Amino acid sequence: MTPHFIxxxxxxxxxxxxxxxxxxxxITGAGAQRIPVAIVPFAGESALPPxxxxxxxxxxxxxxxxxxxxxxxIVPEPTEATNxxxxxxxxxxxxxxxxxxxxxxxxxxxxxRFRLYDVVKQVPLGGVAYTLGKDQLRATAHRIxxxxxxKLTGEKGVFSTRIAYVVKRGNRFELQISDYDGAGxxxxxxxxxxxxxxxxxxxxxxxxxxxFENKKxxxxxxxxxxxxxxxxxxxxxxxSAPAWTPDxxxxxxxxxxxxxxxxxxxxxxxxGVRRLATSSGIDTEPRFSPDGQWIYFTSDRGGTPQIxxxxxxxxxxxxxxxxxxxxxxPRISPDGKTIAYITRNPAGKFQVALLDLSNRQVQxxxxxxxxxxxxxxxxGRMILLATVxxxxxxxxxxxxxxxxKQRLSTAAGDVREPAWGPFIE
Amino acid sequence: MRAFWYPVMASALxxxxxxxxxxxxxxxxxxAAKPAAKPQAVESKPVTQVQAAPRSGATAFAAxxxxxxxxxxxxxxxxxxxxxxxxxxKPLIEAHAKFLRDNSTAKMLVQGNADERGxxxxxxxxxxxxxxxxxxxxxxxxxxxxxxxxxxLGEEKPSCSEHTEACWAKNRRDDMLYGGEY
Numbered sequence: 001m002t003p004h005f006i007x008x009x010x011x012x013x014x015x016x017x018x019x020x021x022x023x024x025x026x027i028t029g030a031g032a033q034r035i036p037v038a039i040v041p042f043a044g045e046s047a048l049p050p051x052x053x054x055x056x057x058x059x060x061x062x063x064x065x066x067x068x069x070x071x072x073x074i075v076p077e078p079t080e081a082t083n084x085x086x087x088x089x090x091x092x093x094x095x096x097x098x099x100x101x102x103x104x105x106x107x108x109x110x111x112x113r114f115r116l117y118d119v120v121k122q123v124p125l126g127g128v129a130y131t132l133g134k135d136q137l138r139a140t141a142h143r144i145x146x147x148x149x150x151k152l153t154g155e156k157g158v159f160s161t162r163i164a165y166v167v168k169r170g171n172r173f174e175l176q177i178s179d180y181d182g183a184g185x186x187x188x189x190x191x192x193x194x195x196x197x198x199x200x201x202x203x204x205x206x207x208x209x210x211x212f213e214n215k216k217x218x219x220x221x222x223x224x225x226x227x228x229x230x231x232x233x234x235x236x237x238x239x240s241a242p243a244w245t246p247d248x249x250x251x252x253x254x255x256x257x258x259x260x261x262x263x264x265x266x267x268x269x270x271x272g273v274r275r276l277a278t279s280s281g282i283d284t285e286p287r288f289s290p291d292g293q294w295i296y297f298t299s300d301r302g303g304t305p306q307i308x309x310x311x312x313x314x315x316x317x318x319x320x321x322x323x324x325x326x327x328x329x330p331r332i333s334p335d336g337k338t339i340a341y342i343t344r345n346p347a348g349k350f351q352v353a354l355l356d357l358s359n360r361q362v363q364x365x366x367x368x369x370x371x372x373x374x375x376x377x378x379x380g381r382m383i384l385l386a387t388v389x390x391x392x393x394x395x396x397x398x399x400x401x402x403x404x405k406q407r408l409s410t411a412a413g414d415v416r417e418p419a420w421g422p423f424i425e
Numbered sequence: 426m427r428a429f430w431y432p433v434m435a436s437a438l439x440x441x442x443x444x445x446x447x448x449x450x451x452x453x454x455x456x457a458a459k460p461a462a463k464p465q466a467v468e469s470k471p472v473t474q475v476q477a478a479p480r481s482g483a484t485a486f487a488a489x490x491x492x493x494x495x496x497x498x499x500x501x502x503x504x505x506x507x508x509x510x511x512x513x514x515k516p517l518i519e520a521h522a523k524f525l526r527d528n529s530t531a532k533m534l535v536q537g538n539a540d541e542r543g544x545x546x547x548x549x550x551x552x553x554x555x556x557x558x559x560x561x562x563x564x565x566x567x568x569x570x571x572x573x574x575x576x577x578l579g580e581e582k583p584s585c586s587e588h589t590e591a592c593w594a595k596n597r598r599d600d601m602l603y604g605g606e607y
Contacts, residue, residue, distance in 0.1 A: 194578075194581035194582065196545050196546070196549075196579070196581065197545070197546060210549075212578065212581060212582070215534065215536070215576075215607045216534070216536070216574075216576035216577075216578075217549060217576065217577065217578075217579070236574055237553070237574065237575060237576055238549060238552075238553050238576045238577045240546060240549045240577075240579075241546045241549070254546070254549075254550070256553045256557070256575070256576070256577070259557060260553070260554070260557065261549065261550035261553050261554075261577075282547065282550030282551070282553075282554065283550075284546045284547055284549065284550045285544065285546045285547065298544065298546070298547055300547075300550075305543075305544075305547055326543065328543060328544040328546075328547050329544045329546070329547075342543075342544060344543065350542070350543060372544065372545065373544075373545070391588075417545070
């Protein structure tokens with residue numbers, strides 16, 4: 001990556017207010033320098049409103065890396081087949097250029113082609129052709145955004161990923177799944193009792209969560225393809241805090257069946273429960289490191305809740321956090337190098353902290369005061385979290401460097417318990 | 426899974442109509458991870474029995490609802506970050522322990538709660554510590570382990586929703602519920 005792009009990493013991010021989306025975005029933190037990209041309206045895209053180029057532009061701008069240039073009408077419209085006059089685009093201050101076209105096909109579907117250029121180096125960066133139906137417009141645009149993002153930054157984009165979260169309206173709780181930008185929200189589960197702790201299976205096809213529909217916490221695994229759900233832990237006492245192993249075959253859960261809140265392993269079909277650790281305190285919020293070697297978790301065995309880790313095969317836990325009297329909800333970054341968690345500062349504010357495992361440096365990323373449930377984007381660039389603004393639960397996001405903050409809220413109700421899904425292959 | 430709880434309700438209702446000669450305790454549905462194994466069988470029969478004999482045998486059950494009886498009180502409150510049962514609640518727990526001892530078919534669900542501050546899952550742990558404390562005391566006073574299930578609702582079911590210390594104090598609470606009441 002060029003220094004130029006590295007600087008741009010500081011910038012912001014996400015969520016649009018698509019007409020049908022329930023979630024609305026508000027940018028609350030400023031971005032740094034962003035890469036100017038000319039995104040030319042695709043020739044013929046009016047056949048697929050609101051137009052592929054506008055969705056791509058919104059994606060790229062929300063990522064915080066890019067700034068879409070305002071373009072005057074260009075006649076004739078350049079397409080992926082046009083010869084590019086680099087010096088002309090350079091004079092428009094574009095560092096990169098995206099052009100494309102949409103062609104209707106005889107079968108009622110469409111063919112979309114695009115090509116991306118590095119205007120500074122004056123080289124084409126490639127392009128792809130897709131055929132799609134009308135209902136695949138947003139998904140296709142997000143794939144184009146992912147292509148552009150990866151070519152220009154060297155990292156995978158998260159535009160095709162999804163998020164899960166819980167909305168509370170009155171006494172009704174809904175577990176919802178939406179695109180990363182809040183569009184296309186669907187309700188996977190509605191209940192008159194609380195739902196907490198959703199976690200995505202590594203393949204993105206299932207969610208594990210805790211539902212209180214039986215007047216106590218019970219762990220379910222819910223298949224998003226067919227809506228089928230299975231109880232995987234309903235032992236005497238409380239069953240909570242599920243966490244998938246990286247291979248998606250098993251989960252760590254917290255059970256009170258033998259007294260206290262203790263860590264157990266269980267197969268994804270609910271069989272083969274076995275105890276993982278024994279402590280005199282509360283052990284909860286397990287999370288596996290991406291390589292599956294470690295389990296990070298919250299424990300108050302030392303008197304106050306702190307983050308510990310232990311080998312996934314069992315063994316002696318090591319304490320990880322030392323600053324402060326309340327450090328909870330560890331989430332390991334996708335590269336395994338940092339941990340996001342919630343810390344309570346001396347003024348009693350709960351904020352997102354990031355711990356660098358290599359040098360044990362801690363950085364506080366937020367300035368809100370009731371943060372909960374951090375969740376890394378699958379490329380590790382952003383952290384989604386729940387917080388409370390004006391007595392309402394909202395989702396918020398902060399870049400892993402803390403410089404960019406955004407907020408997401410619904411028209412009515414509290415939103416909480418966000419979980420960012422994995423890359424979809 | 427809702428059906429899973431019908432047997433609890435059923436045995437509680439049943440239990441109002443007989444002080445002797447009764448056996449539904451064997452189904453003990455709170456025991457565990459055999460969801461919905463036998464709900465249909467239990468579901469259908471006890472309903473008629475409840476209405477059949479609410480005169481003499483109902484007295485024990487009625488005591489739970491009688492506002493003049495200590496057994497109608499079900500809440501135990503805890504101090505901030507504390508999990509030991511305060512002295513003022515000991516007579517209440519003694520009364521419920523005696524009730525459970527005297528009525529071996531009675532089942533109790535102890536739901537522990539925490540105030541809203543901090544992690545939801547850690548608060549599930551704190552609520553569990555509180556419900557375990559009451560369960561342990563009930564057992565020390567003679568209730569049987571199989572009669573009591575202690576669970577946690579964490580911060581999820583506050584009885585008071587303001588963000589004040591007075592309200593949080595109300596939410597640091599155990600509720601003792603008998604079969605049929607939840």
